[in-house]
Amino acid sequence: MARSASKAAAARRNGFLIAAASLLLLIWVFPLIWAVIVSLKSESEVLAYPPRVIFEPTFQNYSDALFGGVSILPSLVTSLIVSTSTTILTIIIAVPAAYAFARLRLRGKKWLGFYTLATQMVPPVGLVIPYFLILNKIGWLDTFQGMVTVYLTFSLPFAIWLLVSYMEDIPREMEEAAFLDKANRFQTLWHIILPQVRGGIAVTVIFIFLNAWNEFLFAVQLGGNTVRPVTVAMFNFVSVEQTLWAKLSAAALVAMLPMIIIGIAAQKQIVKGLTVGAVKGGGRL
Amino acid sequence: MTAKGHVSLHGIHKTFGTFEALKGIDLDIQPVEFFALLGPSGSGKTTTLRILAGLEAPDDGRIMIDGNDVTGTQPGERDVAMVFQNYALYPHMTLAANIGFPLKMDGVAKNKIPDLVRQAAARVKIDHLLHRRPGQLSGGQQQRCALARAIVRQPRLFLLDEPLSNLDAQLRLETRVELKKLQRSLDVTTVYVTHDQEEAMTIADRMAVFLDGDIVQVGTPDEVFNRPLSVHVAAFIGSPPMNLFAGQLEQGAVKVGDYEIKLPKSPDHAAGDVTVGVRPSHIRLSDHGLPARLYLSENLGESMLLNFLVDDQLVKVRLPEVRRFAENETTALSFEPEHIHLFDQKTGLRIGS
Amino acid sequence: MFATERNFALLMVAPGLLVLLLTTTFPLVFLLWNSFHTVNLAMPFLDGFAGLDNYARMMADSRFWHALQLTAIYTFSSVALQLFIGLGLALLVMQISAGQWLFRIVAILPIVLAPVVVGLFWRTIMLAPEFGIIDFIFRILGLGQVNWLGSPTPALISVIIIHTWQWTPFAFLVLLASLAALPPEVFEAAKIDKAGAFQRFRYITLPLIRPAVVIVVIMRSMIALSAFAAIFAATGGGPGTATEILNLYAYKTSFVELNFGYGSALAVSLLVITICVSGLLFRLRTAHRG
Numbered sequence: 001m002a003r004s005a006s007k008a009a010a011a012r013r014n015g016f017l018i019a020a021a022s023l024l025l026l027i028w029v030f031p032l033i034w035a036v037i038v039s040l041k042s043e044s045e046v047l048a049y050p051p052r053v054i055f056e057p058t059f060q061n062y063s064d065a066l067f068g069g070v071s072i073l074p075s076l077v078t079s080l081i082v083s084t085s086t087t088i089l090t091i092i093i094a095v096p097a098a099y100a101f102a103r104l105r106l107r108g109k110k111w112l113g114f115y116t117l118a119t120q121m122v123p124p125v126g127l128v129i130p131y132f133l134i135l136n137k138i139g140w141l142d143t144f145q146g147m148v149t150v151y152l153t154f155s156l157p158f159a160i161w162l163l164v165s166y167m168e169d170i171p172r173e174m175e176e177a178a179f180l181d182k183a184n185r186f187q188t189l190w191h192i193i194l195p196q197v198r199g200g201i202a203v204t205v206i207f208i209f210l211n212a213w214n215e216f217l218f219a220v221q222l223g224g225n226t227v228r229p230v231t232v233a234m235f236n237f238v239s240v241e242q243t244l245w246a247k248l249s250a251a252a253l254v255a256m257l258p259m260i261i262i263g264i265a266a267q268k269q270i271v272k273g274l275t276v277g278a279v280k281g282g283g284r285l
Numbered sequence: 286m287t288a289k290g291h292v293s294l295h296g297i298h299k300t301f302g303t304f305e306a307l308k309g310i311d312l313d314i315q316p317v318e319f320f321a322l323l324g325p326s327g328s329g330k331t332t333t334l335r336i337l338a339g340l341e342a343p344d345d346g347r348i349m350i351d352g353n354d355v356t357g358t359q360p361g362e363r364d365v366a367m368v369f370q371n372y373a374l375y376p377h378m379t380l381a382a383n384i385g386f387p388l389k390m391d392g393v394a395k396n397k398i399p400d401l402v403r404q405a406a407a408r409v410k411i412d413h414l415l416h417r418r419p420g421q422l423s424g425g426q427q428q429r430c431a432l433a434r435a436i437v438r439q440p441r442l443f444l445l446d447e448p449l450s451n452l453d454a455q456l457r458l459e460t461r462v463e464l465k466k467l468q469r470s471l472d473v474t475t476v477y478v479t480h481d482q483e484e485a486m487t488i489a490d491r492m493a494v495f496l497d498g499d500i501v502q503v504g505t506p507d508e509v510f511n512r513p514l515s516v517h518v519a520a521f522i523g524s525p526p527m528n529l530f531a532g533q534l535e536q537g538a539v540k541v542g543d544y545e546i547k548l549p550k551s552p553d554h555a556a557g558d559v560t561v562g563v564r565p566s567h568i569r570l571s572d573h574g575l576p577a578r579l580y581l582s583e584n585l586g587e588s589m590l591l592n593f594l595v596d597d598q599l600v601k602v603r604l605p606e607v608r609r610f611a612e613n614e615t616t617a618l619s620f621e622p623e624h625i626h627l628f629d630q631k632t633g634l635r636i637g638s
Numbered sequence: 639m640f641a642t643e644r645n646f647a648l649l650m651v652a653p654g655l656l657v658l659l660l661t662t663t664f665p666l667v668f669l670l671w672n673s674f675h676t677v678n679l680a681m682p683f684l685d686g687f688a689g690l691d692n693y694a695r696m697m698a699d700s701r702f703w704h705a706l707q708l709t710a711i712y713t714f715s716s717v718a719l720q721l722f723i724g725l726g727l728a729l730l731v732m733q734i735s736a737g738q739w740l741f742r743i744v745a746i747l748p749i750v751l752a753p754v755v756v757g758l759f760w761r762t763i764m765l766a767p768e769f770g771i772i773d774f775i776f777r778i779l780g781l782g783q784v785n786w787l788g789s790p791t792p793a794l795i796s797v798i799i800i801h802t803w804q805w806t807p808f809a810f811l812v813l814l815a816s817l818a819a820l821p822p823e824v825f826e827a828a829k830i831d832k833a834g835a836f837q838r839f840r841y842i843t844l845p846l847i848r849p850a851v852v853i854v855v856i857m858r859s860m861i862a863l864s865a866f867a868a869i870f871a872a873t874g875g876g877p878g879t880a881t882e883i884l885n886l887y888a889y890k891t892s893f894v895e896l897n898f899g900y901g902s903a904l905a906v907s908l909l910v911i912t913i914c915v916s917g918l919l920f921r922l923r924t925a926h927r928g
């Protein structure tokens with residue numbers, strides 16, 4: 001009797017927990033779901049009051065956003081180019097640096113590591129101001145090389161720092177064994193270290209790509225008509241006199257779809273990356 | 286000298302920060318010798334091995350291999366192979382790739398590698414596992430893979446750092462024997478680090494005993510066991526190690542308390558305070574000698590280990606048969622003069638032969 | 639061998655450090671240089687060395703102090719909210735036996751969205767007067783209409799909510815991961831020692847996850863201090879200057895008023911604040927450790 005009562009209490013408790021948690025869960029998905037609903041409405045349907053849940057869905061907004069007068073398609077391509085170039089360049093520069101920080105003897109390594117970490121904390125607004133003047137002077141405003149250069153400011157310190165924490169996990173003996181096997185340092189990095197941090201590199205790539213794709217401040221101020229990443233192109237649908245909510249929702253969802261897919265597919269890796277940073281972050285270098 | 290693999294260390298010093306890990310060691314290892322570095326934890330064995338391999342640079346001293354000074358050379362240039370305590374297998378490669386890696390780095394022709402790998406693997410009986418990765422192997426198989434990787438390119442020197450310590454007791458005994466056979470068949474100089482003296486005694490041709498960053502004795506296992514050169518070695522070697530008593534050396538005899546043992550021939554040493562060492566197996570229970578009270582008896586199956594109290598000192602006695610003893614039984618302990626080891630009480634050095 | 643190791647190491651870090659030096663340090667030095675000059679793209683004929691003028695102006699600028707105050711409110715409240723909600727939810731979800739993956743998946747969604755998109759979503763379909771869904775919900779609940787982004791206090795609350803909405807999942811996921819990594823034996827032992835739920839949290843869970851908590855606070859504070867896109871998209875700093883945190887003020891001064899000298903000085907002040915806050919937080923972290 002008593003047992004079944006306590007069982008019922010436990011079930012009630014569990015039910016309450018699930019309800020409370022689900023409510024919060026709903027708060028997080030709701031704006032996205034609502035955006036999906038809005039994106040399937042016609043612009044006039046959007047402005048109906050009270051908002052209707054039952055309506056005739058249309059894909060017009062999507063085709064307008066992609067192929068209409070203010071298509072975001074070129075911007076998607078721009079974002080892809082910028083994000084991919086940033087990612088590749090960052091990895092190429094960051095991997096050797098991270099290896100040196102994680103493993104090699106180097107005078108002043110501690111201070112150099114600290115410097116790398118510190119560069120990551122610079123508020124972007126402190127960079128966008130001088131960059132505007134510098135890029136303006138050298139004619140790199142609204143160019144791909146300019147944008148990628150600026151994106152290195154956030155991607156590179158982050159990548160080095162994340163990769164260091166992955167490389168530090170590889171036992172030192174592994175490398176020493178390779179030295180005795182007559183591998184030189186570069187071969188050791190290539191054959192022994194890199195294959196073992198593939199997971200870490202993947203996480204780093206995901207993070208850099210995500211951050212580059214989602215970046216806005218540099219994009220809006222240092223880009224222009226040639227280089228207009230998709231985060232800036234969103235504003236095509238927002239103006240003072242008239243806001244095209246349905247098209248905006250459709251365009252935003254299209255622009256965010258790659259990120260959402262990456263996020264869900266690589267959920268484990270992203271959390272790992274977040275927590276690697278959280279557990280080891282700072283202090284280590 | 287035709288055989289290769291002659292190693293010598295001259296005055297090697299190594300400090301880590303302010304800690305002196307090696308205090309100037311000298312060592313001469315003959316070609317084809319199976320040489321053990323034995324010593325308690327932290328005594329500098331691994332450091333010595335790593336200096337031999339070139340993974341650590343000595344602060345002072347020279348390393349010679351086959352007459353060449355290799356002190357400043359890279360590990361890869363020394364033609365030595367090493368088996369690490371945790372094996373250090375490359376987890377992302379198959380066994381075949383692991384074993385073949387040194388060949389690949391050495392520039393061996395690609396088409397020759399598979400055969401050499403198979404031969405090396407066959408020697409340690411893992412040729413049926415070549416397609417697996419290290420993670421899919423047992424500890425013993427991993428250990429063999431590490432061995433195969435070491436022997437595949439026929440180095441002139443093998444360095445093994447406690448290669449058996451991660452195996453269970455049974456496997457350790459078996460592998461010990463195989464290792465010795467393997468070394469014999471390969472005829473390659475081997476330096477073997479262990480803190481297990483039984484292992485060193487059974488496997489090594491000669492050994493060096495390390496204590497606190499110094500080599501305190503070099504010799505065959507027999508020599509080290511039967512003629513420990515200092516009281517420190519005496520206190521380390523043997524399980525359990527020998528009992529040490531404070532005694533007095535007099536004309537033709539040595540006295541421990543009131544117990545006097547006549548010496549067949551007087552050692553060449555002034556009379557005075559000495560330390561008297563006797564192995565547990567060399568002590569007899571008899572009606573004369575040191576009065577002792579039984580404190581604890583351990584039954585080891587075929588023999589017994591008895592712990593006696595002589596005054597306040599614990600004395601271990603190994604009895605070749607199993608008997609019953611009464612608690613607190615009193616008896617006397619005696620030993621033969623030829624089984625006595627004498628050490629100078631001040632210097633700790635051995636007296637006489 | 640170690641001489642060559644040093645050379646090799648230098649070769650490996652040199653490109654990275656060089657790039658960092660060129661792409662981050664040099665612009666920052668230039669920023670500092672600008673802050674001591676008059677740099678006005680609208681009136682280039684006035685350009686020249688200005689000494690501490692920009693900083694003197696800043697000290698006397700009530701809009702600066704207002705922005706500073708908003709930055710403090712914005713950072714403190716959004717980080718506190720993220721931490722408390724994130725920790726609470728993590729503790730809650732830890733007790734749910736099945737379906738944790740669903741929470742992890744949902745929580746990743748806001749994190750991967752571009753802040754500017756989040757800002758736009760909230761500005762339009764969520765919070766817009768008349769047609770926004772929140773407004774609708776308030777009306778049917780009889781709470782009346784609130785001009786969320788159009789009047790000062792609600793606007794500030796809104797941008798804090800938007801930031802909290804997007805980044806609480808970060809705190810949640812990190813804390814959930816560190817909770818999941820705790821050895822269950824500890825809690826079982828505590829249960830045997832008759833510790834109640836609150837005592838278990840206070841004396842066991844909290845000390846064990848303290849490093850993660852501190853890191854969450856550090857990382858989120860840094861991000862909150864330099865938050866830009868979501869506010870820019872949702873309110874643009876308005877109405878008036880109601881949501882104009884220091885970040886936005888520096889931006890607007892530079893790119894709207896084209897006064898790059900003063901904008902630089904404002905950005906330098908933000909940089910100094912960021913350094914101080916991070917230094918303080920890092921000290922906190924090591925203090926607890928030692």
Ligand SMILES: Nc1ncnc2c1ncn2[C@@H]1O[C@H](COP(=O)(O)OP(=O)(O)OP(=O)(O)O)[C@@H](O)[C@H]1O
Pocket residue numbers: 301302304306324325326327328329330331332333480
């Ligand atoms: N890289 C290092 N930095 C600082 N101290 C070190 C380092 N390597 C070794 N030591 C110290 O040097 C001493 C000798 O170490 P070593 O590894 O040679 O001991 P060992 O005889 O192999 O011991 P064990 O049987 O425990 O492996 C130890 O006290 C150790 O703490």
Ligand SMILES: [Mg+2]
Pocket residue numbers: 330331332
């Ligand atoms: Mg060792």
